[in-house]
Amino acid sequence: MRKLALSDEILLSVEKPARYIGGEINMVEKDPLKAEIRFCMCFPDVYEIGMSHLGIQILYDMLNLREDIYCERVYSPWVDLDKIMREQDIPLFALESQQPVRDFDFLGITLQYEMCYTNILQVLDLSGIPLRAADRTEADPFVIGGGPCAYNPEPIADFFDIFYIGEGETVYFDLMDAYKEWKNTGKDRTSFLKMAAQIPGMYVPQFYQAEYNEDGTLAAFYPTVEEAPDKVQKQVQRDMSDTFYPKKPLVPYIKVTQDRVVLEIQRGCIRGCRFCQAGMIYRPIRPRDLEFLKERAREMLRSTGHDEITLSSLSSSDYRELQELVYWLIDEFQGKGVNIALPSLRIDAFALDVMSKVQDVRKSSLTFAPEAGSQRMRDVINKGLTEEVILKGAKDAFDGGWNRVKLYFMMGLPGEEWEDIEAIAVLSDKIAREYYTVPKEKRNGRVNIVTSTSIFVPKPFTPFQWSPMVSKEEAEQKRYFLLDKVKSQLNAKSIKYNCHDAEVSELEGVFARGDRRLCDVILQAYQNGCIYDAWTEHFQYGIWEQAFRDNGVDMDFYLKRERGEDELFPWDFIDIGVAKQFLLAEYHRAKEEKTTPNCRAGCAGCGALKFQCGVCVEERGAGLDEGED
Amino acid sequence: MKARIKFSKTGSMRFIGHLDVMRYFQKAFRRADIALSCSQGFSPHQLMSFASPLGIGLSSDAEYLDIVLEDGESVDGFVPRLNAVMNDEIRVKGFTLLEESSKTSMAVLAACDYLVTVKKGKDSFLLDIPGRREAVKELLAQDSIEICKKTKRSEKIVDIRENIYQITDSLQEFEAFTGISYGTAALDPVEYSPVLYMQLTAGSVVNIKPELVIEALCRQAGEEYGWLSYQIHRMEMYADMDAVKGEVHTMSSATPCRLVPLSEYGRNEDFLRHKETVPKKN
Structure with missing residues (x-):
């Protein structure tokens, strides 16, 4: 029988005890005593969110392939258990062995969104690991951060020993080998970090010095030891078909957010939307081989018993063999009661045909992400989607029997005018009107449109990294303006409007383009009680405001300035392949309302060519058909 | 092809709720490539039903799940x-195949056997052998044992004697x-x-939880009922061969009840060659 870290009393007094017992189907069991390296992989949010993350499943599988490594998992204890663990001094434990995280060699934390930063401190704190890397000793694990937020690691630099910049498939084994070598020498902690710093993609923040100008901008950023490089190279897995991908993903007992097989069909995106960080940092797009995907789909469905499979990518429609793959999945698995989910699909004839086969048309909804209401604004953000295409897609869908539509927009985009916001309401209404062109007898009741806006947050390594962010007061104003406009539309009763919280977005904006001076703010907010900031019911804006004030850090410095074209950014030491000059040229084109063709329609010379893979080395001419939008 | 599975649920699985156990089995059948008949419609689900949900925290050696097999391939x-x-x-x-006419285990469930234990490090007056014997004797000597039964919708006083x-x-006595x-x-x-x-007594009409009996014993002894001190373990579930529709058997019923374990009820006798075997753990 598995020995659990928590007593029956505790498990029976907390919500969803299954979050803490491990033992899931396909969990890797090894003897911890025999593992030379114990690695604990962490998603700093609640179990149901963390278990839905593909990246951890890939790395968990990959690290456990090696006999000398035992990779286990930990997630943020929910607030109920958090309280009990503090009261009773129970150390945070990994799910597999149920043993304390502090005894591990590594704690790897995935950084998927800025609002998880206080949860990182929660995990360290409950584990009994000193929060600041500088205070750790040989008895503590090395704390590694990775994932999208590692592309600007500076606001949390003090809490990490190492950041892994880029895709995990490439150099983790090199890092593990270096660790084994170091462990045998018996040298101090710093000497391992010096070894790590020499591995491409590894950033050791304590080996770098930041200097600031009087106006608060960064004056210089440089390494202080010879082992640390000036520039850290983003890691790219060049071949996506000859690489690590789980055959036996973990199957949780409780329902999690992503309770299905996830098939990542490609990584990267050709579109080049100017607000999108993923579209830049994962360049170039690299599709996986069709046969590889079929084989993995079959194996994962068999080994998990899931009744649903979903395709994952930034823009599934750009996977060239999508039709073949989807029809194969339907033929192969639908008869066995397996549902096929297709997110991020452009609505066209193929999409509607597939969706009518895999969903109940009357119950499901269609999703469009025009991102901006007016064509002018869509040109500014380089979203290659025209009103004509949206309305045609909606019309075809309504003819096919759908009557629910979800629309996603952003507010506060650079150069946004009141007309652009009004256009969101107008476009929503036009879609509703399109519904009533369908003959009455063919309609399925009333049309139902849900229009959602989020607040645009400028991100590093995007053309908008120079752009100011809308303040929360302006965002509120814009929200009421839009609400009013929605209400004055002909089909106002069929349109429901939702808006994202402005205070959370503001903090996200600060952290996204922040620097090292924010570490103290985050630490204080955590010490004063902030955790689970991504959860509305736990978000405490007042404590954050106080922490900024007490540390003399001005949020507006990070939010409201348009940054100078020659300003040195805290994240400039990272080389993502895409050149800063390219991003700046794109920023200029945005101001001129000029679009840039997608990677397959024509190379814009972003710089990712140097990785010599994916779309950059695809046969030219083969993709000309994708050029039209 | 109707069939019934008997399974145990112990250790850390005590913390997995009833609905999650259902999902667990759905996935397990697919992993084992055992085809179950499904309901119709756009989101078909496998046809399965449990005899009686086991509360979170309880363990069991005898849970029952009824399924409908698509064919005999997996038998x-x-x-x-x-x-x-x-x-x-x-x-x-x-595992046993059922007569096609047989009712679900949920419908025929009439009684359950339970083992009550005291968890290590916990105190209970029931740990004292003469004390608990006396307590049981005293309990059974009463004409009625009134207990407040709480459900999600109401609270009511019931006599569980x-x-x-x-x-x-x-x-030994229990086995006899x-x-x-x-x-x-x-x-x-x-x-x-x-x-x-x-x-x-168990089933859809009257279902007496073992916690109620422990609570009654505690109350009688003037002790606080600390539910966390006890581990309750289900040992068997029964159908009543002589059940009368809508009636619940009581100690004073005119017709004695004839209990058989659910694994033997409604069994397809042609299936004897597949008689229950307890497999070795692998």
Whole structure:
């Protein structure tokens, strides 16, 4: 029988005890005593969110392939258990062995969104690991951060020993080998970090010095030891078909957010939307081989018993063999009661045909992400989607029997005018009107449109990294303006409007383009009680405001300035392949309302060519058909 | 093809709720490539039903799940095939094909056997052998045992005296009463000290939870009922061969009840060659 870290009393007094017992189907069991390296992989949010993350499943599988490594998992204890663990001094434990995280060699934390930063401190704190890397000793694990937020690691630099910049498939084994070598020498902690710093993609923040100008901008950023490089190279897995991908993903007992097989069909995106960080940092797009995907789909469905499979990518429609793959999945698995989910699909004839086969048309909804209401604004953000295409897609869908539509927009985009916001309401209404062109007898009741806006947050390594962010007061104003406009539309009763919280977005904006001076703010907010900031019911804006004030850090410095074209950014030491000059040229084109063709329609010379893979080395001419939008 | 599975649920699986156990089995059947008949419609689900949900925290050696097999393909070697894709703490212990006319185990459930233990490090007056014997004797001497039964919708006072078919601290006595040889329960006797065995009315009309009986014993002894001190373990579930529709058997019923374990009820006798075997743990 598995020995659990928590007593029956505790498990029976907390919500969803299954979050803490491990033992899931396909969990890797090894003897911890025999593992030379114990690695604990962490998603700093609640179990149901963390278990839905593909990246951890890939790395968990990959690290456990090696006999000398035992990779286990930990997630943020929910607030109920958090309280009990503090009261009773129970150390945070990994799910597999149920043993304390502090005894591990590594704690790897995935950084998927800025609002998880206080949860990182929660995990360290409950584990009994000193929060600041500088205070750790040989008895503590090395704390590694990775994932999208590692592309600007500076606001949390003090809490990490190492950041892994880029895709995990490439150099983790090199890092593990270096660790084994170091462990045998018996040298101090710093000497391992010096070894790590020499591995491409590894950033050791304590080996770098930041200097600031009087106006608060960064004056210089440089390494202080010879082992640390000036520039850290983003890691790219060049071949996506000859690489690590789980055959036996973990199957949780409780329902999690992503309770299905996830098939990542490609990584990267050709579109080049100017607000999108993923579209830049994962360049170039690299599709996986069709046969590889079929084989993995079959194996994962068999080994998990899931009744649903979903395709994952930034823009599934750009996977060239999508039709073949989807029809194969339907033929192969639908008869066995397996549902096929297709997110991020452009609505066209193929999409509607597939969706009518895999969903109940009357119950499901269609999703469009025009991102901006007016064509002018869509040109500014380089979203290659025209009103004509949206309305045609909606019309075809309504003819096919759908009557629910979800629309996603952003507010506060650079150069946004009141007309652009009004256009969101107008476009929503036009879609509703399109519904009533369908003959009455063919309609399925009333049309139902849900229009959602989020607040645009400028991100590093995007053309908008120079752009100011809308303040929360302006965002509120814009929200009421839009609400009013929605209400004055002909089909106002069929349109429901939702808006994202402005205070959370503001903090996200600060952290996204922040620097090292924010570490103290985050630490204080955590010490004063902030955790689970991504959860509305736990978000405490007042404590954050106080922490900024007490540390003399001005949020507006990070939010409201348009940054100078020659300003040195805290994240400039990272080389993502895409050149800063390219991003700046794109920023200029945005101001001129000029679009840039997608990677397959024509190379814009972003710089990712140097990785010599994916779309950059695809046969030219083969993709000309994708050029039209 | 109707079939019934008997399984155990122990250890950390005590913390997995009923609906999640359902999902667990749905996935396990797919992993084992055992085809179950499905409901119709756009989101078809496998046809399965449990005899009686087991509360979170309780363990069991005898849970029952009714399923409808798509065909006979998986009948041979069913138990090892399913166990090969299951974890160590939910194990299939038996499999039997049912008559096509047989009712679901939920519909025919009439009684359950329970083992009550005290968790290691916990105190209870039931740990004292003469004390608990006296307490049981005193309880059974009462004409009525009134208990406040709380449901999600209401609270009501019920008399459970007639629903306690048996209560004893002796396994031998209990085995003699039920006619079953239980073998070793999947509970570590070091962690969990057995104190009482009981057989109680169960089913959709009247369902008496063992907690209610412990509570009654505690109240009688003037002790606080600390539910966390006890580990309750389900040992068997029964159908009543002589059940009358809509009537619940009580101790004073005119017709005696004839209980058989659910694994033997409604069994397809042509299936005897597939008689229940307890598989070795792999």
